[in-house]
Each structure stands twice: as C-alpha cells, then as structure tokens.
Amino acid sequence: MSREKKLREAALEYHSSKPEGKIEVIPTKPHSTQTDLSLAYSPGVAEPCLEIQKNSADSYKYTSKGNLVAVISNGTAVLGLGDIGADASKPVMEGKGLLFKIFAGINVFDIEVDETDPDKFIEIVKSLAPTFGGINLEDIKAPEAFEIEKRLKAELNIPVMHDDQHGTAIISAAALLNALEISKKNIAKVKIVVSGAGAAAISCTRLYKALGASPQNILMCDSKGVIYKGRTGLNDEKLEFAVDTPDRTLEDAMKNSDVFIGLSKGNLVTPEMLLSMNENPIVFAMANPTPEIDYNLALETRKDVIMATGRSDYPNQVNNVLGFPYIFRGALDVRATDINQEMQLAAVKALADLAKQNVPEQVIQAYHVKNMKFGRDYIIPKPFDNRLITKVSMAVAKAAIDSGVAQHIITDWKAYEEELLDRMGGTDEKIIRQFKIKAKDNLKRIVLNNAEEYNVLKAAQIIAEEKIAQPILLGRRDLIEKTKQQYNLEIEAEILDIDTVYTQQDFKKYVEYLYNKKQRKGINSQQQANQLLKNSDNFGALLIEMREADSFLTGFTKNYTDSLNQILKVVDYSESSKKVSSAMILLSKNGPVFIADTSLNTDPSIEELAAIAEVTANFVKQLGIEPRVAMLSHENFSGNSKLSRKVIEAVKLLNQSNPDLIVDGEIQPDYALNEQLVSEFSFSKLESKPANVLIFPDMISANLSTNLAKSLGSIKSIGPVLLGLDKSIHIINRNSSVEDIVNLATLASIDAHVKK
Numbered sequence: 132m133s134r135e136k137k138l139r140e141a142a143l144e145y146h147s148s149k150p151e152g153k154i155e156v157i158p159t160k161p162h163s164t165q166t167d168l169s170l171a172y173s174p175g176v177a178e179p180c181l182e183i184q185k186n187s188a189d190s191y192k193y194t195s196k197g198n199l200v201a202v203i204s205n206g207t208a209v210l211g212l213g214d215i216g217a218d219a220s221k222p223v224m225e226g227k228g229l230l231f232k233i234f235a236g237i238n239v240f241d242i243e244v245d246e247t248d249p250d251k252f253i254e255i256v257k258s259l260a261p262t263f264g265g266i267n268l269e270d271i272k273a274p275e276a277f278e279i280e281k282r283l284k285a286e287l288n289i290p291v292m293h294d295d296q297h298g299t300a301i302i303s304a305a306a307l308l309n310a311l312e313i314s315k316k317n318i319a320k321v322k323i324v325v326s327g328a329g330a331a332a333i334s335c336t337r338l339y340k341a342l343g344a345s346p347q348n349i350l351m352c353d354s355k356g357v358i359y360k361g362r363t364g365l366n367d368e369k370l371e372f373a374v375d376t377p378d379r380t381l382e383d384a385m386k387n388s389d390v391f392i393g394l395s396k397g398n399l400v401t402p403e404m405l406l407s408m409n410e411n412p413i414v415f416a417m418a419n420p421t422p423e424i425d426y427n428l429a430l431e432t433r434k435d436v437i438m439a440t441g442r443s444d445y446p447n448q449v450n451n452v453l454g455f456p457y458i459f460r461g462a463l464d465v466r467a468t469d470i471n472q473e474m475q476l477a478a479v480k481a482l483a484d485l486a487k488q489n490v491p492e493q494v495i496q497a498y499h500v501k502n503m504k505f506g507r508d509y510i511i512p513k514p515f516d517n518r519l520i521t522k523v524s525m526a527v528a529k530a531a532i533d534s535g536v537a538q539h540i541i542t543d544w545k546a547y548e549e550e551l552l553d554r555m556g557g558t559d560e561k562i563i564r565q566f567k568i569k570a571k572d573n574l575k576r577i578v579l580n581n582a583e584e585y586n587v588l589k590a591a592q593i594i595a596e597e598k599i600a601q602p603i604l605l606g607r608r609d610l611i612e613k614t615k616q617q618y619n620l621e622i623e624a625e626i627l628d629i630d631t632v633y634t635q636q637d638f639k640k641y642v643e644y645l646y647n648k649k650q651r652k653g654i655n656s657q658q659q660a661n662q663l664l665k666n667s668d669n670f671g672a673l674l675i676e677m678r679e680a681d682s683f684l685t686g687f688t689k690n691y692t693d694s695l696n697q698i699l700k701v702v703d704y705s706e707s708s709k710k711v712s713s714a715m716i717l718l719s720k721n722g723p724v725f726i727a728d729t730s731l732n733t734d735p736s737i738e739e740l741a742a743i744a745e746v747t748a749n750f751v752k753q754l755g756i757e758p759r760v761a762m763l764s765h766e767n768f769s770g771n772s773k774l775s776r777k778v779i780e781a782v783k784l785l786n787q788s789n790p791d792l793i794v795d796g797e798i799q800p801d802y803a804l805n806e807q808l809v810s811e812f813s814f815s816k817l818e819s820k821p822a823n824v825l826i827f828p829d830m831i832s833a834n835l836s837t838n839l840a841k842s843l844g845s846i847k848s849i850g851p852v853l854l855g856l857d858k859s860i861h862i863i864n865r866n867s868s869v870e871d872i873v874n875l876a877t878l879a880s881i882d883a884h885v886k887k
C-alpha cells in the first residue's frame with residue numbers, strides 16, 4: 132500500500148474511532164452529591180451570576196472564560212484545500228483545539244460558522260464574544276480575512292488573532308532568521324519569492340519587511356502569476372507588494388532567488404525551478420497538507436537547500452502550531468486586550484533563540500534520534516519541546532505589559548514560570564523540578580563514571596547546563612571525545628582519563644591514602660592498592676573519600692552489586708553506624724513515596740530493619756521533606772504472624788532510638804497511603820496523615836511492589852539511592868536512561884550537601 136493510502140486509512144480510523152472526533156468537555160468541580168449539584172447549578176449558581184451582573188470582569192473569576200478560546204472558521208481557506216465549507220472544516224478546528232489544550236492547557240470551543248459574508252460573519256463572532264477569553268480566527272480566505280480580523284480587533288476588547296496570518300508569520304519569521312544565519316545571508320539583501328498572496332502570504336511578508344527585508348527584493352505570485360506594477364484587478368493587500376519587474380511567472384521569479392516562501396498550493400515548484408535558485412537556497416514549502424515541493428524531491432534535487440515544510444513528518448516543521456498555543460497563553464495570562472506587533476516580535480525572538488539552545492532529552496526521544504543541534508535540519512524548535520510554553524508565553528506576556536495592552540500585570544516572573552510549568556507537567560515533573568531547585572542551591576562536584584557512554588555524557592551535558600551540579604567525567608578520554616563528536620555534544624566538564632590517571636605524578640597520593648586507610652582491612656600492600664585504583668569504581672569512590680569531589684555516580688555498565696562490592700572495598704562503611712541499603716522513590720500524584728530496601732538486604736533482622744528505616748528517614752529529611760514512616764506488613768496492628776512481630780519489634784527500637792520520628796506499624800501499604808484509611812487507627816503515630824516512607828519487611832516484597840506500581844500505575848521513579856554511607860555515592864541501574872541518570876545525580880547532589 133502506498134504511503135499516502137496508508138496515511139489516509141490511518142487518519143480516517145483515528146478520527147472515527149469511538150468517541151468520534153478529538154475533543155470532549157470535562158467538568159472541573161465536584162458533582163457527585165446533592166450538595167455539589169446545588170452549588171454547580173440551581174440554586175447556588177445564581178450567586179456568581181449576580182456578581183457578574185454587578186461587575187462583568189468577575190466573569191473571569193467565576194467562570195472558565197479566562198482560559199477559554201474560540202477557534203472560529205467559515206471554512207473558506209481550509210489548509211491548502213481551499214473553500215470546502217464550514218462543515219468540512221470541523222476536523223481542522225477540533226485539531227487546533229487539541230493542540231491548544233495539550234501544548235498550553237487552553238480550553239477551546241471550535242465554532243464552524245456557515246457564513247461567507249464578512250459583515251454578517253463579524254456580527255456573529257461579536258455576539259459570541261462574551262463566552263470567550265480570546266478568539267482565534269482560522270482558515271478564512273483572503274481578502275475577507277483582513278477586514279474580518281481588523282474589525283474584530285477594533286471592536287472587541289479580548290485578544291483576537293487570525294492564526295493563518297500572524298501565527299504563520301511569527302513561526303516562519305523565526306525560522307527564516309535562523310536559516311539566513313546558517314546560510315550566512317543578510318535579510319536586507321536576499322531575493323525573496325513568495326508563492327501565494329492570501330492571508331498567510333501577505334501577513335508573513337509584511338513581518339519579513341518589518342524585520343528588514345527590502346520591498347524591491349520581494350516578488351509575490353498568486354494564482355495568476357507575478358504581482359507586478361500595472362497588473363489590473365489587484366486588491367489593496369496585493370497592491371502593497373506590486374513591483375516593477377519583467378517577470379511574469381513563478382518560474383521567472385525563482386531564478387537567482389535566495390528564499391522561497393510557499394503559502395499557496397501543493398506541487399507548484401519543479402526541480403528545475405529549485406535548481407535556478409542561488410547557492411544555499413532557503414525553501415519553506417508551507418502549503419498543507421501537500422507542500423509546494425516535496426521534501427525528499429527538494430533534497431534529492433540539491434544538497435545545499437535549507438528545506439522546511441508545514442508537516443510533522445519531516446525535519447523543520449514551520450507550522451503555526453509553534454505559535455498560537457503560547458501566544459494565546461501569554462495574552463490570556465495578562466488579560467491582554469490585543470495581540471499587537473510588539474507581542475508578535477517578542478514571540479519571533481523567543482522562538483529563534485530557543486532553536487539555538489541545546490535540545491531537551493525528552494524531545495530527542497520523541498523523534499527517535501540521538502541528538503539535534505541548531506543547523507540545516509533544525510532551524511526551529513520542535514512542537515514537543517516543553518520549553519516553548521515558558522519561553523514564548525513569557526515573552527508574549529512581557530511584551531503585552533510593556534506595550535500597555537495588559538490588564539493584569541505580572542511582577543513575579545519566577546512564580547509565573549512555575550505556574551506555566553505546573554499547568555503543563557504532572558506532579559512527577561513538579562517533584563523533580565523541586566529536587567533540582569534544591570540541588571542548585573549549593574553546586575556540588577559530581578564524578579560520573581563510564582562517561583564514554585552516550586547516556587552518561589548526555590546526562591552530564593544536562594547536569595552542567597541546568598546547573599544541577601558540576602560534572603566531572605570519569606572514563607577513557609579518547610572514547611569520551613569520540614562519543615562527543617559522534618553525537619555533537621558540547622559539555623563543559625573536566626575529564627579524568629582512567630587510562631592515564633595512574634601514570635601521573637600525584638597518583639601516589641591516592642595509593643598511599645588507600646593503603647594507610649585499609650591496611651589490616653583487606654588491602655595489605657601498596658601494590659594491591661595501586662591495582663585496585665585502576666578500576667574506575669574504586670578510583671571514583673576514593674576521590675569522594677578524599678574529598679576531591681563531592682559525589683560519585685557509577686553503575687551504568689555493570690550490575691548493581693558488582694559496583695557496590697567494588698565501592699565497599701574503598702569506602703569506610705564499617706565505621707558507619709548505619710545500614711547500607713537502598714531506596715526507590717515513586718513519584719505519585721500525591722507526592723514522592725520512598726520505598727526501602729529495594730535491592731540490598733534480602734531478609735533484614737529486626738535491628739537491620741530499624742536501621743534501614745532510620746537511614747531512609749534521614750535521607751528524606753535531607754530533601755526537605757518530613758518523613759512519615761510506615762513499617763509494612765500484610766496486616767494492620769495485629770501481630771499475628773512472625774513477619775509482623777519482626778516489624779513491631781523494629782518499630783519499638785525506632786521509638787527508643789528516634790523518639791521524634793513519625794513511625795508506626797505494622798500496617799498494610801493501602802492503609803498507610805490513604806488518609807481516610809489510616810485515620811481508622813487513631814492511636815497510631817501516623818496521626819491520620821498518609822505515610823511517605825514505606826519500609827518493607829524484606830527486600831523481595833519491596834522490589835516486587837515497586838516494579839508492580841511502576842508498571843501498572845505508570846508511575847515514574849527515581850533511584851535506587853544508596854543509603855547508609857558517610858559519603859554521597861550512588862549506583863545507577865545498568866543502562867539507565869538519560870533522564871534516570873539526571874534525576875539520580877540531582878538526589879546525589881542534594882545528598883552531598885549534607886555529607887561533607
């Protein structure tokens with residue numbers, strides 16, 4: 132089956148599967164009791180109605196208006212499909228609604244209006260306006276679109292934007308600035324050919340002019356060919372771009388041009404036309420769904436082309452999806468009365484700048500590549516980049532305030548940034564963010580072992596860039612450099628070359644230190660110490676023992692206990708009064724839950740169980756969280772089984788050694804984690820609040836339960852963290868993901884704040 136046919140079938144199946152379409156409405160307030168209904172509806176609902184009657188601005192306080200946008204179309208220019216009517220435009224409008232929601236948390240009512248007369252259409256939209264915080268006009272053909280937008284902007288005091296005009300202009304301008312930078316061309320000097328003279332083309336070209344493009348270097352073509360001075364029957368917008376030129380066709384126009392902007396129809400550009408352009412041509416074939424020239428055909432035709440389309444399935448998607456969600460987010464958040472040019476230019480700059488920053492791991496994974504970097508194939512951020520919401524929306528909100536169209540002034544930008552991130556991310560992301568904030572408080576030096584591995588190197592890049600810690604790369608220098616080059620990674624970090632470190636002058640001091648410390652404890656000659664330190668696990672751990680760095684992360688290429696056994700040869704754990712154990716952190720919707728011991732002590736004794744609880748609780752305190760420890764068993768406060776009696780004895784020990792620690796058991800996990808259920812035990816030290824530390828009676832049950840929760844509950848986790856050592860040393864699971872390494876490094880860094 133051809134690619135097109137497959138896509139057609141998949142798209143029809145996607146839309147027709149139950150429930151049909153792409154959007155539903157979900158209540159946001161409780162609605163399960165009679166009391167709830169008497170508040171949601173009659174009689175309670177009358178109260179907010181009367182408040183709004185007194186002060187119409189209160190509709191933002193008592194209704195969802197402030198976060199509700201209308202996506203309105205009359206179906207006259209639907210994508211590049213043309214005038215297919217209001218009815219047929221609905222899938223696109225629902226699609227815009229979906230994108231508004233997933234990328235900016237904005238609710239949308241899509242409204243398809245069967246009216247092509249501009250005056251009547253304007254009246255209809257105006258009469259609907261009280262429902263909405265903003266209006267996104269979509270797929271309305273030129274020239275009517277210009278008049279419709281102009282009048283609605285003037286006559287309504289909520290933000291109105293015709294997406295095909297300004298959304299497209301903003302994105303394509305950001306991409307154009309970056310493409311020009313890559314091809315080392317000057318916007319004021321390049322010859323630009325624009326195919327299309329409709330809503331999108333006119334508005335985009337106006338913005339390029341505002342950014343420095345020279346009017347005499349721009350040739351615009353519509354369905355009848357080049358728009359030249361003297362051509363009859365041109366509307367005002369087209370007249371604005373009429374130039375003196377002998378060129379009459381798109382083919383003529385494209386000769387010796389530098390930039391092609393396609394906002395017209397599919398397959399209008401031939402390979403010959405592309406070949407007639409200057410060196411390093413920039414081609415934005417943005418018609419949807421079929422570009423003016425196919426992506427692959429363009430690249431087969433010439434290698435030096437910087438190519439973009441409006442589609443998701445090729446690199447460089449220049450599509451207004453990168454704009455409208457964030458532009459409206461910023462505008463709604465400051466209750467802007469307009470979306471003006473200052474706000475649009477701020478969005479252009481934010482987008483162009485973002486493309487030059489390193490790409491987050493989550494985006495790289497979504498596109499199944501190893502790295503993306505500013506260049507020919509990456510001139511503009513990807514839609515799944517979750518930095519867009521902060522970068523673009525904040526820039527837009529700020530520009531709205533500075534240009535005087537905001538009714539709500541943001542002063543605490545850090546808090547606004549947090550609000551945006553909270554709006555989009557789940558609790559798990561919020562928890563990780565808070566850990567990162569804590570780690571950044573006191574920048575620690577963290578040694579990352581096996582740094583020649585891509586995942587470790589990429590994690591190091593993120594750790595350095597986000598200033599979570601200062602990474603030191605431990606591994607083979609030649610391989611580290613090779614991986615860096617292969618994946619185009621730039622990392623600011625010192626390298627410790629494990630292959631040459633022992634040939635260096637000061638290596639002796641490590642050998643002597645280890646020998647002096649561990650003689651009579653298994654290392655009884657300098658030669659033995661020397662040999663041990665050629666192993667990177669041992670060497671890394673010794674660096675922390677000797678305080679040459681603050682934290683050590685290893686384990687990527689080994690199994691957990693092999694790494695641990697190496698480390699324990701070097702660190703002084705026997706002097707530690709605590710139990711060496713490990714904990715996993717589940718990032719539940721109610722906050723982090725710490726589970727121990729998940730990997731080391733198979734069947735701990737009473738004393739060991741108490742010690743595991745103690746080191747875990749201490750670690751939780753270090754993170755700034757008050758530990759509430761539940762000692763788990765298969766029954767609640769009954770002591771019927773041997774297992775439960777072990778747990779009860781451990782609780783007693785803990786009560787003696789740590790009288791202030793909130794700890795109790797034996798209790799079942801479902802009770803310990805549920806506020807209502809735990810309050811059944813009024814005598815318990817947990818005092819009606821759920822626990823956040825779960826100590827299992829043995830390692831197997833802890834390990835299996837954690838895996839079960841992660842798999843069935845799709846809960847994210849961090850860990851395991853290694854507890855009970857005097858130093859911050861942690862072991863990642865073999866082949867951990869980049870995200871797992873970064874998260875564990877974050878906790879290791881906080882651990883190092885305390886363990887000096």
Ligand SMILES: NC(=O)C1=CN([C@@H]2O[C@H](COP(=O)(O)OP(=O)(O)OC[C@H]3O[C@@H](n4cnc5c(N)ncnc54)[C@H](OP(=O)(O)O)[C@@H]3O)[C@@H](O)[C@H]2O)C=CC1
Nearest residue numbers: 208210211273328329330331353354394418419441450451
């Ligand atoms: N990638 C993106 O983000 C976006 C892409 N677009 C795409 O841009 C295109 C235009 O959309 P929009 O401006 O809203 O629609 P309009 O209906 O307002 O404009 C369409 C324009 O295309 C011109 N055109 C039609 N056929 C030809 C042809 N054979 N040669 C040259 N020009 C031609 C029309 O010419 P005439 O004036 O003579 O009728 C008209 O100027 C669509 O394909 C749409 O999908 C739009 C918005 C965003």
Ligand SMILES: CC(=O)C(=O)O
Nearest residue numbers: 210211295419450451
């Ligand atoms: C992307 C878009 O809005 C269009 O093609 O019309």
Ligand SMILES: [Mg+2]
Nearest residue numbers: 210269270295
């Ligand atoms: Mg559109």
